[in-house]
Amino acid sequence: MPHAAELMNNALRMQAQWKADRANAADQWDSDQQTRMGMAGQNYRGLKGFEGQFSQTNNPRDYWRAAAAMSGEKGIAWEGVSAKDAQRIYGLIPAGSRWVGGDGNTYVKPQQNG
Numbered sequence: 214m215p216h217a218a219e220l221m222n223n224a225l226r227m228q229a230q231w232k233a234d235r236a237n238a239a240d241q242w243d244s245d246q247q248t249r250m251g252m253a254g255q256n257y258r259g260l261k262g263f264e265g266q267f268s269q270t271n272n273p274r275d276y277w278r279a280a281a282a283m284s285g286e287k288g289i290a291w292e293g294v295s296a297k298d299a300q301r302i303y304g305l306i307p308a309g310s311r312w313v314g315g316d317g318n319t320y321v322k323p324q325q326n327g
Contacts, residue, residue: 214286215285219283219285220281220286220289223279223280223284224277224280227279227305228276230305231276235267235271238263238267242260242266243260246259275298275301275302277289278290278302279306282306282313282314283310283311285313285319286313287314287315287317290312290315303322307322308322308325309321309323310322
């Protein structure tokens with residue numbers, strides 16, 4: 214595999230991003246739970262239900278596919294991916310990163326303003 218080292222590096226980078234996204238989402242979930250609980254805490258559910266909801270929008274496989282796209286591994290990144298999934302994967306690619314699209318062309322994700 215010609216891009217093996219690059220893929221391993223990007224996979225670790227995207228795994229760290231998944232963990233950071235998960236931690237931030239868990240903090241937000243808990244904060245929302247505390248806001249909605251009643252005076253005696255009767256509505257507080259802690260993190261119950263969090264994993265299921267988080268995994269629906271933050272599938273680790275999407276992070277892996279983003280790492281593959283950033284490593285020039287078109288087949289791993291885009292094979293069998295719907296347009297909706299492709300948009301979600303693209304959204305995970307860090308700004309300023311080079312990536313290979315399903316068409317085989319190399320792109321650079323624009324820097325975010327702000």
